[in-house]
Amino acid sequence: MFTPALIHLLPTPEREFAMPRTSTIIGNSHLVIDTAMASPDVTAIVERKGLGHPDTLADHLAERLSRAYSHHTVARFGAVLHHNFDKLALLGGASEVRYGAGRMTAPVRVLVNGRAAPRCGGERIPVVEIVEAEVRAFFAERLPEVSDHLDIVFNITSNSSPGAVLTGDEVPDRTRWFSPRSIEDLRERRVRLSNDTSLGTGWAPENVFESFVRELVNHFSGDSEFTLTHTWCGSDVKLMGYWDGEQADVVLCVPQKSRFVASRAEYVRNAESVLAECHRLAALHLPGAEARFRLNARDVPEKDELYLTYTGSSIESGDEGVVGRGNRVNGLITPLRPMNLEGANGKNPVYHVGKLYNIAARRLAEQLHEATGEHAEVHLVSATGQRLDQPWRVLVRLSSPDAEVAKVQALVEEALSRFPALTDELVSEGIVLS
Numbered sequence: 001m002f003t004p005a006l007i008h009l010l011p012t013p014e015r016e017f018a019m020p021r022t023s024t025i026i027g028n029s030h031l032v033i034d035t036a037m038a039s040p041d042v043t044a045i046v047e048r049k050g051l052g053h054p055d056t057l058a059d060h061l062a063e064r065l066s067r068a069y070s071h072h073t074v075a076r077f078g079a080v081l082h083h084n085f086d087k088l089a090l091l092g093g094a095s096e097v098r099y100g101a102g103r104m105t106a107p108v109r110v111l112v113n114g115r116a117a118p119r120c121g122g123e124r125i126p127v128v129e130i131v132e133a134e135v136r137a138f139f140a141e142r143l144p145e146v147s148d149h150l151d152i153v154f155n156i157t158s159n160s161s162p163g164a165v166l167t168g169d170e171v172p173d174r175t176r177w178f179s180p181r182s183i184e185d186l187r188e189r190r191v192r193l194s195n196d197t198s199l200g201t202g203w204a205p206e207n208v209f210e211s212f213v214r215e216l217v218n219h220f221s222g223d224s225e226f227t228l229t230h231t232w233c234g235s236d237v238k239l240m241g242y243w244d245g246e247q248a249d250v251v252l253c254v255p256q257k258s259r260f261v262a263s264r265a266e267y268v269r270n271a272e273s274v275l276a277e278c279h280r281l282a283a284l285h286l287p288g289a290e291a292r293f294r295l296n297a298r299d300v301p302e303k304d305e306l307y308l309t310y311t312g313s314s315i316e317s318g319d320e321g322v323v324g325r326g327n328r329v330n331g332l333i334t335p336l337r338p339m340n341l342e343g344a345n346g347k348n349p350v351y352h353v354g355k356l357y358n359i360a361a362r363r364l365a366e367q368l369h370e371a372t373g374e375h376a377e378v379h380l381v382s383a384t385g386q387r388l389d390q391p392w393r394v395l396v397r398l399s400s401p402d403a404e405v406a407k408v409q410a411l412v413e414e415a416l417s418r419f420p421a422l423t424d425e426l427v428s429e430g431i432v433l434s
Contacts, residue, residue, distance in 0.1 A: 020034070020035045020036055020401075021033070021034050021035075022035075022405050024409065026390070026394070026409070026412065026413055026416070027387070027389075027390040028386065028387065028390040028392075029390045029391050029392070029393070029394050029416070030392070030393050030394070031394045031396070031409065031412060032393070032394070032395050032396070033396045033398070033403075033405060033408055033409070034395070034396070034397045034398065035398045035400060035401055035402075035403050036398075036399070036400070036401035037375075037377075037397050037398060037399055038399070039374065039375050039399045040207075040336070040337065040375060041336070042207070042243075042244065042245035043242075043243065043244055043245070043336065044207060044209050044210060044241075044242070044243040044334070044336060045240075045241070045242055045243075045334070045335055045336055046209060046210050046213045046239075046240075046241045046243070046332055046333070046334055047213075047238075047239065047240045047241075047332070047333035047334075048213050048214060048217040048238070048239050048327055048331065048332055048333065049217075049237075049238050049326045049327055049333075050217045050218075050220065050221025050222075050235055050236060050237030050238060050239075051142065051218075051221040051222055051235045051237075052142070052143065052221055052234060052235025052236035052237065052255075052311075052312050052313040052315075053221075053235075053236050053237070053238055053313070053314075053321070053326065054090055054092065054236075054313065054314060054315045054319050054320055054321025055321045055322060055323075055325045055326030055327075056321070056326050056327065056434060057090060057142065057143075057313070057315060057321050058088055058089060058090050058321035058322055058323045058325075058326075058345075059323055059324070059326050059327070059343070059345040059346075059433065059434045060138070060142075060345065060434070061088060061090075061110075061134075061135065061138050062085045062086055062088040062323045062343075062345045062346025063345040063346055063430070063433060064134055064138055065085040065088070065112070065130075065131055065134055065135075065346060066083065066084075066085050066086075066345075066346050066347065066348070066349065067349075067426070067427060067430055068130050068131075068133075068134045069081075069083050069085075069116055069127070069130055069131075070083075070349060070426075070427045071427065072125065072126075072130055073117075073120070073125065074427060076120070076123065076125075077120050077123075077182075077183050078183060079183040079186060079189065080348065080349065080350050080423070080427060081116070081117040081120060081125070081180065081183075081186070082115070082116070082117050082177050082178050082180075082186070082348065083114065083115060083116035083117065083348055084114045084115055084116075084346060084347055084348050084352065085112065085113075085114040085116075085323075085346035086114065086323050086324070086343050086344075086345060086346035086347045086352075086354075087113040087114055087323060087346075088110075088111065088112055088113055088114065088322075088323050088346055089111040089113065089320065089321065089322045089323070090108060090109070090110055090111070090315060090320060090321040090322075091108065091109035091111065091320055092108060092314065092315050092316065092317060092318040092319040092320055093105075093106045093107050093108040093109075093146070093149060093315070093316055093317070093318075094106035094316070094317060094318065095309070095310045095311070095316040095317050096310070097258045097308050097309060097310050097317075098258060099258065099261060099262055099263050099264070099266075099267075099308075100258070100259065100261070100262045100263075101258060101259060102257075102258040102259060102309075102310030103310060104145065104146065104149040104310065104311075104316060106149075107149040107150055107151040108139075108146055108149060108150055108151070108315055108316070109150075109151045109152075109153060110135055110150055110151070110152045110153065111153050111155060112131055112135070112152065112153065112154050112155060112156060113155045113156075114155070114156055114157075114346070115156065115157050115158060115159065115178060116156055116158065116178075117158055117177075117178045117179060117180065118158050118178075118179075119179065120180050120181075120182065120183065121180070121181055121182050127156060128154055128156070131152075131154065131156070132152055135150065135152055136150065142235070143235070143311050143312065143313055143315070145310060145311040145312075145316075146311055146313075146315065146316065158178035158179060159178070160174060160175040160177065160178060161174060161177060173185070173187070188350050188351050191387060192350065192351050192387065192388040192389070192419060192420075193351060193384075193385050193386065193387060193388060194351065194353045194382035194383065194384055194385065194386050194387070194388050194391075195348070195351045195352050195353060195384065196352070196353055196354065196382065196384050197381075197382055197383055197384045197392075198340075198342060198353045198354050198357070198381075198382055199340055199342075199353075199357060199379060199380060199381045199382065200340070200342070200353065200354075200356070200357025200358035200359070200360060200361040200362075200378075200379070200380040201338050201339055201340050201358065201361050201362075201377075201378070201379050201380075202329075202330070202358065202360075202361030202362030202363065202364060202365035202366075202377070202378045203337055203338060203362075203365050203375070203376065203377045203378070204362075204365040204366040204368070204369035204375070204376050205366075205369050205375070206330075206332075207243075208285065208286060209241065209243035209248060209286065210332055210334065211285070212248070212281070212282070212285040212286055213239055213241050213332065214331055214332060215281065215285060216239060216250075216252075216278065216281055217237050217238075217239050219277075219281065220233060220235075220237045220254050220274070220277075221235040221236070221237040222235070226277055230270070230273070231257070231260050232256045232257050232260035232261050232270055233254065233255075233256065233257070233270075233274075233312075234254070234255030234256060234257050234309055234311070234312025234313060235255075235312045235313060236253070236255050236309070236312060236313035236314050236315070237252070237253060237254050237255075238252070238253045239251070239252050239253075246289055246290065247289060247290045247291070247292070248282065248286055248289055248290070248291040248292070249292050250278070250291065250292065250293045250294070251293075251294045251297055252274075252278065252293055252294065252295050252296075253295075253296055253297075253307060254271075254274050254295065254296065254307070255307045255308070255309045255312055255313070255314070256270055256271075256306075256307065256308050256309070256312075257308075257309060257310065257311070257312045258308050258309060258310050259310070261308060264301055264304060264306070267301070267306055267308060268301060271295055271296065271299075274295055275293055275295055278291070278293045278295075279291065279293070323343040323345055323346055324341065324342065324343020324344075324345075325343075326434055327434035328340075328358075328434065329344050329358040329359060329362055329433050329434065330362055331432070331434055338377055338379070340358070342354035342355075342358060344358050344359070344433045344434075345433050345434060349422075349423045349426035349427055350423050351388055353380075353382040353388070355426075355433070356388070356419055356422060356423075357380040357382060357391070358433075359422060359431065359433070360380060360415055360416075360418070360419070360422065361378040361379065361380050362378075363415065364378045364396075364411065364412065364415040365377060365378045367411050367415070368396065368398060368403075368408065368411060371403075371407060371408075371411065372398055372399075372400035372403050373400070374398065374399040374400040375398070375399040376396070376397070376398050376399070377395075377396070377397040377398075378394075378395070378396055378397075379393070379394070379395040379396075379397075380393075380394055381393035381394070381395070388419050389416045389417060389419055390416070391416070394412060394416075396408060396412065
């Protein structure tokens with residue numbers, strides 16, 4: 001239940017310039033609600049990496065491994081066993097690219113770094129088999145040209161977390177986390193505690209340009225009418241954009257797949273069709289605004305230096321991908337907005353705050369925006385070992401000057417109660433985190 005709210009206001013004459021602040025305690029969480037904060041400036045710098053970008057590939061593969069492992073342990077034992085794949089990395093291969101042709105000349109290395117319980121009681125968990133099957137299936141779906149050119153390196157341990165002090169012959173409980181005798185050895189079966197001191201950040205709403213950036217990158221890197229009818233369009237799309245409320249200035253990279261591009265002239269014509277599509281979509285999503293686009297800025301056509309690839313991704317030619325270096329949980333990289341550096345993909349969905357708090361903060365911010373009609377920010381800060389549903393600090397910042405404090409508190413409490421359901425959603429349905 002809530003303790004009585006304490007409203008702190010500066011004395012006159014400073015009061016009229018102060019941001020009203022409410023401080024209260026929910027369980028063991030210190031909740032602060034700021035209202036009447038300034039709305040974000042209209043200026044935006046936005047980046048998004050497409051589905052074939054190496055960092056996005058690493059993010060999505062790590063999350064796929066976590067979900068597959070979780071599915072297996074829930075089906076066999078009735079619980080998600082301890083694991084984390086959030087340090088996964090991809091090391092680029094090598095390729096030869098020619099007009100109308102191409103081939104891989106060296107494999108992409110998949111470094112599966114992390115930990116996973118290899119057994120529960122007397123039953124072995126086929127960790128390596130699960131991982132290998134998922135890695136190959138992932139690339140067959142995402143970059144089929146790479147699927148037969150993979151070198152999978154397994155750096156998966158079951159080493160205990162720090163904190164297990166030996167005082168006698170008995171085995172400390174902590175050492176059983178990655179080698180449980182049964183699921184009753186999992187501490188989170190009794191109470192879910194934060195695994196780390198970290199934070200989750202969320203805000204809402206997106207402005208029109210941020211939404212446009214997501215739409216444009218998805219349009220060129222995913223399944224769309226454009227990509228289905230232009231088979232030469234690769235998926236390693238990247239966009240950096242600047243927006244001042246009236247003008248959009250965009251630098252965009254869209255690769256072409258060499259097997260479907262017969263000549264330099266054809267490459268140039270394809271690039272012109274990409275630019276035409278950019279302007280068409282800008283007219284739909286940014287009506288009345290001026291939009292400028294620079295496409296494949298490193299191209300030097302007269303020297304045949306072009307963003308022409310065999311697979312549609314730079315992972316084929318030396319580029320690397322690492323979990324956490326790409327899009328944030330909301331799918332964007334927005335340096336003028338609040339954000340953090342957590343790599344959410346691949347983390348354990350039961351108690352890893354770097355995953356759960358970022359999702360929860362974003363969803364709560366969206367609810368607060370809907371409730372107030374104005375900008376909302378949420379920051380959930382954990383303390384390692386404290387109950388997952390009782391963050392150390394909760395900071396809510398609202399542009400609305402007259403938000404109902406009791407309603408905000410109720411929404412916060414409701415959000416904090418949803419972590420078991422959020423875990424179930426991550427395991428059973430999957431949530432796109434970037």
